[in-house]
Amino acid sequence: LGVCFDEVPMLVFISICLGNKMGAHPLLLSRARCAAFATAVTLSCAGIIFAYAKLKNYELFVAGFTLMVLVDLGFALSWSSTQRVTTWAMYMSIACIVLGKGVWEVEVRMCSKDGRVWPLHVVWHFLSCASSYYGLLADLASRIDCGLSTADGHAVPLNWVGVPFTEVKVMCASVQDRGR
Numbered sequence: 001l002g003v004c005f006d007e008v009p010m011l012v013f014i015s016i017c018l019g020n021k022m023g024a025h026p027l028l029l030s031r032a033r034c035a036a037f038a039t040a041v042t043l044s045c046a047g048i049i050f051a052y053a054k055l056k057n058y059e060l061f062v063a064g065f066t067l068m069v070l071v072d073l074g075f076a077l078s079w080s081s082t083q084r085v086t087t088w089a090m091y092m093s094i095a096c097i098v099l100g101k102g103v104w105e106v107e108v109r110m111c112s113k114d115g116r117v118w119p120l121h122v123v124w125h126f127l128s129c130a131s132s133y134y135g136l137l138a139d140l141a142s143r144i145d146c147g148l149s150t151a152d153g154h155a156v157p158l159n160w161v162g163v164p165f166t167e168v169k170v171m172c173a174s175v176q177d178r179g180r
Contacts, residue, residue, distance in 0.1 A: 015045040024139040085165040089138035100127030144168040
């Protein structure tokens, strides 16, 4: 059960990232679709955790986590924004998770041969958290960009750590103007 303290938070983090797509992705704007998506994500996360804890099969966790990351990646790549900050944050998220996966693969394969590579596991967690951070920012910027947030005015000032942009402009028509 102690091993779950490493994997369960990772499944919860990717579930939060997927849940953040609701209201930010064009396919997830209606209440019905959001409810169905939230149910699917929650059941997937809970099912993977339960199966992993019950069967104690690490490969099951790896496959489940990877599938959830790929779903998140698919949603990220299936829409675009007119704002550079949104696209930049999305690509930073992708770069962090791809680099992190590479570091993790090296750590997993080398750890049994040379225990001194354990710091790579910390790097993996740092990069996966950075991926989540930038993914959440990309979704937030998407909401602002398309007028889906409660932002007043035509631009929202940014002061986000690690983001070289100072504002997101409201470019798309508001939700009410699109008849939603």
